[in-house]
Amino acid sequence: MFTPVSVRAASAYRQVGVQSSVEGATPHMLIKLLFDGLMQSLNAARGALQRGDIAGKGRHLSRAIGILEEGLQGGLNMEKGGELAENLAALYDYCARRLLQASAHNDEKPIEEVVRLLGPVAQSWEQIGKNAAAGMKAGE
Incomplete structure (x- = not known):
């Protein structure tokens, strides 16, 4: 019925941390945060499935x-992004459909497939940010 104070405090701390991260983030960093949240949700969904927590699986x-x-798909600039944006839109759409299948059939395999497909995209996005930051430091 009641949540322990430590759990509520930790939740409030996370909310403030997330809000602070978003408010001060560059557009590049916002996409990185989306990828981080996506991967966390996918891992949590797999864990929920393994525990038999169907409601948790559905939420995640x-x-x-x-x-x-x-x-991710809503943030694509189809005019400026050209073929790359079109390919990413198709990939995100495919992954969303696979996750719907995972949910409908309580199947972990589509979730694993989405992690395999999007993991390299997320890592590449993170590397772009690191390279840009290193380039900015070199130009100081």
Whole structure:
């Protein structure tokens, strides 16, 4: 019925941390945060499935699909992004459909497939940020 004070405090701390991260983030960093949240949701969904927590699986997969559709796909600039944006949009759409299948069939395999497909994209995005930061330091 009641949540222990330590749990509520930790949750409030995380919310403030996330809000602070978003408010001060560059557009590049926002995409990185979306990828981080996506991977966390996918891992949490796999864990929920393994524990038999169907409600938890549904929550985590819904969050992951929302990140894919509203965050990552919604953030693509189709005019300026050209073929790359089109390819990413198709990939995000495919992954969202696979996650719907995972949810409908309580199947971990589509989740693993999405992690395999999007993991390298997330890592590349992170590397771009590191390279840009290193280039900015070199230009100081």
